[in-house]
Amino acid sequence: MEQELEPPFIIEQIKRAGPFSMDSDHYHDTYEIYYLLAGERSYYINNLIYTLRKGDLIFINKNELHRTTSKGSARHERILINFEESFLQKTLANYDLSFPFLSTQSLLLRPGVHEQGAIEYILFAMLKEQEEHRSQQIPYLQTLLIQLFIEMNRAQEISREPIAPESSEKQLKVYEMIDYLQAHYAEKLTLDLLSETFFISSTYLCRLFKQTTGFTIVEYLNYIRIKEAQRLLQSTNTKVTTIAENTGFDSIAHFGRVFKHIAKRSPLQYRKQNR
Template sequence: MKTEREKITGKVAAAALRLAGEPYTLEPGEENCYLLLVYEGSVQLEYGGETMLVNPGSAVLLGPGGGRLLPQGSAAAELVGCHFPLEVLHELRSAAGRDYTRRFASGQRTVLYGPVQWFSRLRTLLEMMRSAGTEQDDPGPLYLLLILHYVEQECIAESSAAARPRNETVEQICAYLSANYQQKFSLTEVAARFYISPYYLSRLFRRVTGQSIVDYINNRRIEAAQKLLENTELSISAVAEQTGFASAAHFRRVFREVMGTGPLQYRKGHKKK
């Protein structure tokens, strides 16, 4: 394993990205593969001659082929991710006996909408990979192997569910909800904004995303709350208010349901120095 790991070391790189106005080019050279998490704002992905809107809470897997990311709306988009040449996946297969190449075939694009805990786990691993990138014994390949393990699990889970069709209206609704999660919403108000009936919206949204509008909004609020808990000293009541929850009690209940722990416990375990 050590010999194989030495071959991979230096070929895996992670970075955080903030897009505000200018597009970002994904280089096609060296058979580059990308794994990107969008955790704030929405981006338009241009890849393989097609475009699609990618909203917060999404993980994007891209095989070699290059492309562009363009921020959507007035708010900046924030991402964290890594890139690596396709040969790294072949080397990981030799080193660890796991084959992930089919997830990154040339010209292949996969977008995953996993649970908040799954997304948070990937974000933590990518941040650790980024922080450790300057270490002499770069552990990037080990982080990548862990990340790909969780990605593979979610790919299997989503493929076993009913196929979810793409829908531009739902993508636009997700972008709107993600940009305005602090506001109070009702199904009727959202439906009226997009000129469809509440009943049709409810069914269509669940069929395309696999979750209700309420769950989608709460997931975006929890993701925003995670950042505040990690990076500020705001009280739980203030975090609840800034992320759109009706009360601190409601925030605590939803946070525990989604993350499996309370906000105070989460802060103790994830506070950034």
Template sequence: MPTTHYHDAYEILYLVSGELYYFIEDRTYQIVGGVILFINVYDLHRLVNVHNTKYERVTLLFKREFLHDLFVDSSLPPGVLSCFQSETNTIKLNGPDQIFIENLFSKMIHEDTQKPPGYDVYRKLLLMELLIFIQRKNLSGHHEHLVQPNRTHKKISQITHFINGNFTKPLSLEYMADKFSISSSHLSRTFKDTTGFTFIEYVNNTRLKAARSLLQDSTLTVSEIAEHTGFGNLTHFGRVFKAMTGTSPLKYRKQYLANGEFNSPQN
């Protein structure tokens, strides 16, 4: 998985076996075999496997438009994507449900790789079956909050939550360490172990997400966007933006406006 990772698609991850940590926005999840994890569009996330343990997973990404032609007016059934806005982000499945889900994923993989007649429609029907299954599980209360209760992880969660709400301000490792009563060296090491990002990577990516949105949807100048998103000056903004996207902020905006959309490299 790339060092920095978010995308314009919904993601469903199912851990078949093993144990992992997943960092999503400002939370760390400890997941084990039989857990389904839901990641919303543009949520910053990272798989964290500090000890390089073996695991098996299935990852499914899809865009909302993929399902549109199943319905006359292109609108999905109410609540079918609610799992991506849930505060828990996870469902722990029992044995029979694990077998059902693994069979469903096996069918999806078969349709995608073999492409038998009608595979495109059947893939969509299988995805709808999965989403309805998940919706029913959520409504029946068969989910559990899997945020790691470790005190260190709670501290990092507090710090990332603060960054998400204050990224427009000057933020340094030393400032955050002092604010949250932790040494700079310990914060630096623990932040990377817990989230998979260095402190500055996380801050820059949080700012970058906001900058991309403003480049697409506002009339602010590039210089104003640099200031509004906490980068401080245009030179620093341009350098970080190009390093992470492969293009300059101005070119990004021009390409977006020219195409109506912009499919940039995943970061």
């Protein structure tokens, strides 16, 4: 069965009263903008964990591993935008516009009250436009998105308080684990090995990693491995079996299952679509 096509731009506003953690699509081929309207959240991105508060905004580039989990009171409200590169490509070229955050790692902003008002005005205009299905909706949304980018650039230029990553003793330990997994993903890794490496029990290690990042260790390791496999499929002619071995999988069947679960297509389909 063919996958249902996603629209090139989508915005949604969600309010939650209870605990919630993301459980899918931890990285994807679209850009994402996350704006926190109310509450607090823990956000994992770029191998670090951040505490977000009301008015914080994160721009997440394509294929960046990320996840949000509960922090403090479970109540929170957020607006989320996902859009494809093609949605703005021609418009940006026509206006000779460039935004550095489109080609770098994620952008984390803590705008002032005035900048928050300007950003929220645009976001609510987008929500209204998407809901009403009026004529010339696509160009209208495109111009609103460009306005949002300009406000983000301006907020970054006058940023008074950068969002610093969490740095408690527990979180520093998890950062060590993340660095280790990033460096050794191609090897045969077991919980016993990780427990010995970090001098903590495997039970506590699993609980600490999950509570801090929102991922289980196996989930995180699979995402690292599949992301590298995608890079190799896209940029080399290496055989799929060799890529599976070089990214730490013990069998081609296991590699195929995990790859399809994360990438929503087989390794060969991915290579064909991205060459």
